[in-house]
Amino acid sequence: MSAPHRLQLVLNGLALDGRPVLWPLQFAPEPGRWTAVVGPNGAGKSTLLRALSGLLPFDGQLTLGGRPWAAWPARERARALSWLGQNEGGADELSALDVVMLGRLPHQAWLAPPSAADHAAVQQAMAQTQSWDWRDRPLAQLSGGERQRVLLARALAVQAGVLLMDEPLAHLDPPHQSDWVRLAQAQARAGVAVVSVLHELNIALQADRLIVMAQGRIVHDGAAGDAATHAALQEVFQHRLLILQAEQRWIALNA
Amino acid sequence: MKLHTLLAAPLLALAALAQAAPITLKDDRGASITLPRVPQRIVSLLPSLTETVCELGDCAKLVGVDRFSNFPERAQKLPKLGGLEDTAVEALVALKPDVVLLGVSARIIDRLESLGLKVIALEPKRMNDVERVIGKLGEVLARPDEARRLWNRIDGHISQSAATLPPAARGLTVYYEVDSAPYAAGAASFMGEILTRLGAKNIVPPELGPFPKLNPEFVVRADPQIIMVGQRSAPSLPQRPGWTGLRAVKNQRLCVWVPAESDVLVRPGPRMSEAAALMARCLRQAAAGPVPLPTEAFTAPPGGMR
Amino acid sequence: MTLGTRGRAALLLALGAGLFVLGLTIGSTGWSPLTSADEGLRQILWDIRAPRSLGAWLAGALLALAGAIGQGLFRNPLADPYLLGSSAGASLGLAVMLFFLGVSPASTVLALRVGMTGSAFIGSVAAVLLTLVLARGVEQTLRLLLAGVIVGVVLGSGTALLTLINLDVMRTMQSFMLGSTGFLGWNSVLVLLASLALAGPVALGCSRSLDALSLGEATARSLGVRLALLRLLLVAAMSLSTAAAVAQCGLIAFVGLVAPHLVRSWGNVTHGALLLLAPLTGGALLLAADVAARWLIAPQELPVGIITALLGGSYLLWLMHRRHASLGAKR
Numbered sequence: 042m043s044a045p046h047r048l049q050l051v052l053n054g055l056a057l058d059g060r061p062v063l064w065p066l067q068f069a070p071e072p073g074r075w076t077a078v079v080g081p082n083g084a085g086k087s088t089l090l091r092a093l094s095g096l097l098p099f100d101g102q103l104t105l106g107g108r109p110w111a112a113w114p115a116r117e118r119a120r121a122l123s124w125l126g127q128n129e130g131g132a133d134e135l136s137a138l139d140v141v142m143l144g145r146l147p148h149q150a151w152l153a154p155p156s157a158a159d160h161a162a163v164q165q166a167m168a169q170t171q172s173w174d175w176r177d178r179p180l181a182q183l184s185g186g187e188r189q190r191v192l193l194a195r196a197l198a199v200q201a202g203v204l205l206m207d208e209p210l211a212h213l214d215p216p217h218q219s220d221w222v223r224l225a226q227a228q229a230r231a232g233v234a235v236v237s238v239l240h241e242l243n244i245a246l247q248a249d250r251l252i253v254m255a256q257g258r259i260v261h262d263g264a265a266g267d268a269a270t271h272a273a274l275q276e277v278f279q280h281r282l283l284i285l286q287a288e289q290r291w292i293a294l295n296a
Numbered sequence: 297m298k299l300h301t302l303l304a305a306p307l308l309a310l311a312a313l314a315q316a317a318p319i320t321l322k323d324d325r326g327a328s329i330t331l332p333r334v335p336q337r338i339v340s341l342l343p344s345l346t347e348t349v350c351e352l353g354d355c356a357k358l359v360g361v362d363r364f365s366n367f368p369e370r371a372q373k374l375p376k377l378g379g380l381e382d383t384a385v386e387a388l389v390a391l392k393p394d395v396v397l398l399g400v401s402a403r404i405i406d407r408l409e410s411l412g413l414k415v416i417a418l419e420p421k422r423m424n425d426v427e428r429v430i431g432k433l434g435e436v437l438a439r440p441d442e443a444r445r446l447w448n449r450i451d452g453h454i455s456q457s458a459a460t461l462p463p464a465a466r467g468l469t470v471y472y473e474v475d476s477a478p479y480a481a482g483a484a485s486f487m488g489e490i491l492t493r494l495g496a497k498n499i500v501p502p503e504l505g506p507f508p509k510l511n512p513e514f515v516v517r518a519d520p521q522i523i524m525v526g527q528r529s530a531p532s533l534p535q536r537p538g539w540t541g542l543r544a545v546k547n548q549r550l551c552v553w554v555p556a557e558s559d560v561l562v563r564p565g566p567r568m569s570e571a572a573a574l575m576a577r578c579l580r581q582a583a584a585g586p587v588p589l590p591t592e593a594f595t596a597p598p599g600g601m602r
Numbered sequence: 603m604t605l606g607t608r609g610r611a612a613l614l615l616a617l618g619a620g621l622f623v624l625g626l627t628i629g630s631t632g633w634s635p636l637t638s639a640d641e642g643l644r645q646i647l648w649d650i651r652a653p654r655s656l657g658a659w660l661a662g663a664l665l666a667l668a669g670a671i672g673q674g675l676f677r678n679p680l681a682d683p684y685l686l687g688s689s690a691g692a693s694l695g696l697a698v699m700l701f702f703l704g705v706s707p708a709s710t711v712l713a714l715r716v717g718m719t720g721s722a723f724i725g726s727v728a729a730v731l732l733t734l735v736l737a738r739g740v741e742q743t744l745r746l747l748l749a750g751v752i753v754g755v756v757l758g759s760g761t762a763l764l765t766l767i768n769l770d771v772m773r774t775m776q777s778f779m780l781g782s783t784g785f786l787g788w789n790s791v792l793v794l795l796a797s798l799a800l801a802g803p804v805a806l807g808c809s810r811s812l813d814a815l816s817l818g819e820a821t822a823r824s825l826g827v828r829l830a831l832l833r834l835l836l837v838a839a840m841s842l843s844t845a846a847a848v849a850q851c852g853l854i855a856f857v858g859l860v861a862p863h864l865v866r867s868w869g870n871v872t873h874g875a876l877l878l879l880a881p882l883t884g885g886a887l888l889l890a891a892d893v894a895a896r897w898l899i900a901p902q903e904l905p906v907g908i909i910t911a912l913l914g915g916s917y918l919l920w921l922m923h924r925r926h927a928s929l930g931a932k933r
């Protein structure tokens with residue numbers, strides 16, 4: 042894994058099709074911590090993640106390891122930051138293994154075949170998401186959950202210091218959701234800055250840090266167990282949540 | 297003397313009657329056309345028919361022609377009515393013709409007939425067609441004798457061209473290229489028939505049809521002694537793979553037709569004897585030595601050639 | 603039995619070689635054995651049949667390469683090499699050259715110097731450049747496609763106008779539109795080979811990025827793919843391949859569209875394998891069509907484009923019927 046570079050976003054404004062989507066905010070994912078971004082629909086969570094990944098133009102500065110985003114060569118940047126989008130389709134014909142191997146693209150020289158390190162990274166990533174068994178099956182033949190795990194493995198295979206995931210739990214059943222949580226926590230412990238946009242509050246409340254968004258702004262930034270965080274959650278979800286503690290875990294139920 | 301004038305009078309009277317009598321004939325479509333009297337205003341949409349009408353002496357009766365009718369001089373001054381595919385119907389009707397002469401494949405026949413015009417469709421494609429068409433037009437114009445004389449003249453000139461060829465110019469193998477795809481004029485085509493009359497051997501046998509699209513290798517294998525080709529495609533001949541080895545190319549036995557000559561050669565009409573004369577000249581020159589290339593640069597007629 | 607990419611490539615190369623040998627035996631007299639070759643026939647073999655067969659294979663390979671690139675770049679299974687207006691441009695270039703042949707002595711000299719192949723090549727490349735200008739660069743694929751359609755329609759009407767004004771132009775254009783391998787000599791082979799040697803490696807080098815692109819533009823960018831550069835390189839490779847093939851052989855339909863689908867019908871492939879196997883398939887397809895064009899009614903010839911449509915189309919029809927599935931289906 043490459044040495045994690047610190048990602049820092051200072052955003053003054055971001056507009057899509059002329060319509061302002063994000064208002065001034067600042068965000069810097071911490072290495073070694075798992076941060077969950079939550080908020081109601083249309084809060085701008087995915088947009089924030091895209092801005093963090095340099096995929097959307099905005100008014101402001103994005104620096105990685107102290108250097109401005111534009112100063113980084115594309116491949117180095119891609120080795121330092123891995124992004125998993127929401128509902129990114131396609132690649133139906135490629136086998137699961139080929140898809141995960143694409144995650145090694147930033148590490149591969151132009152015409153070079155995959156190296157031993159590439160194969161090892163792919164195998165490790167697929168083992169971590171329990172998708173190794175069907176590595177030869179084309180993506181189109183996989184179920185929604187299996188497919189999502191392959192895409193997750195692709196993001197992991199990059200072995201980047203910053204891991205940004207947008208709705209990573211799509212199509213995953215509870216056992217695999219737990220697997221994912223363990224994965225996120227393991228990555229964080231290994232020093233990766235993990236950021237995940239989640240609408241499953243119960244999962245998000247297991248993160249180290251919670252970013253609560255509403256209407257294009259960061260409303261709260263704090264630990265998942267803090268009362269202030271819970272208050273912010275209630276605020277943005279129109280006080281229709283019931284936040285309880287069960288077996289030393291915080292859970293949020295709809296009230 | 298008196299006897300002759302006595303005999304001439306009823307004949308003249310008959311001729312006068314004939315001018316006023318209705319004419320019925322079958323055209324090349326098989327349709328039966330009846331003209332109330334000899335037409336005085338004629339529109340022709342096929343160059344060979346224009347030429348035939350003029351050769352039969354009734355050039356003055358032409359009131360309109362198609363854009364490709366460029367012979368004789370008189371025809372060039374007549375109003376042009378477009379081609380067979382895009383005839384100017386309004387202008388045509390405004391000329392009030394007694395009969396419209398055109399080819400069988402004209403799209404406009406139904407339209408003209410529905411407008412009440414008399415349409416005679418004749419399409420001369422081969423040598424015997426020319427005789428037939430001249431005869432039919434002779435009927436239309438009530439000039440059967442002129443028609444017969446015209447055909448005899450043409451036929452005689454061709455035979456003469458053939459007869460005056462030196463022995464060395466007879467029996468030569470010829471390849472006539474009509475298009476650079478390559479399309480050849482086979483023995484079953486109009487040009488091919490003239491070549492046969494002149495005693496030349498076409499490398500394309502009649503089984504392949506009048507205008508077959510050949511494998512270029514066929515020409516290389518046949519190695520014709522003479523190649524006849526239009527001035528447009530002539531420069532590209534030596535560039536074709538394997539063609540520099542052809543004896544016709546090596547020894548400059550290429551008869552290159554300028555556009556005016558091509559016009560005569562592709563048109564089955566009364567200038568057939570000229571076509572035969574052109575080909576005979578080519579054969580004679582080729583038998584004697586390298587054939588001189590045309591000195592004038594290639595200038596295409598603006599509308600293309602039909 | 604599943605063959606790896608290398609196995610399939612070897613098989614396709616063997617097929618091409620076999621067809622090449624067959625092509626050497628088919629001439630204006632139909633099939634004739636190579637052993638009875640006399641001096642004259644040997645000359646014909648070398649001057650005519652060998653370059654023609656090789657040229658047909660190379661042209662097929664180029665068209666298939668262009669088609670595979672187009673289908674990957676635009677993520678559209680119906681993409682063909684002529685997508686960006688290149689066919690309309692080639693036709694117009696040729697029609698203009700034919701039109702000016704004979705307008706004046708100076709224009710005739712110029713037209714003859716440029717030649718039919720030169721004018722078709724220039725026209726094809728110019729049309730793609732026009733498409734790029736209209737689409738204002740390669741950023742948006744939808745705009746590129748739209749611009750390509752517009753250019754195709756406008757240039758096509760220009761060609762139609764020229765052919766109507768001058769009927770001689772129409773006659774020559776007709777054989778160009780149907781494609782012809784009749785006059786491929788060693789010069790043509792060199793040009794085609796050079797084009798393949800240039801476009802092929804460029805395309806293969808971009809194949810992994812094309813795979814990444816199939817995961818979505820955003821994901822590809824996050825993986826470090828420089829999309830603008832990728833599109834530019836691939837459009838360049840695609841237009842060079844198409845222009846070279848069209849200039850030498852006219853507009854041969856279907857090979858570029860069908861060859862990638864044929865490859866996919868034998869099993870799923872990454873773009874790396876596709877951009878290798880598609881040209882090998884296209885080459886074999888066009889060479890087979892050329893052999894058939896020469897053989898069926900020897901010494902006459904059929905237009906090769908008709909045969910490619912029949913061959914490629916019938917195989918796909920059979921495949922669809924057997925699989926009851928949509929194109930590009932998986933096993």
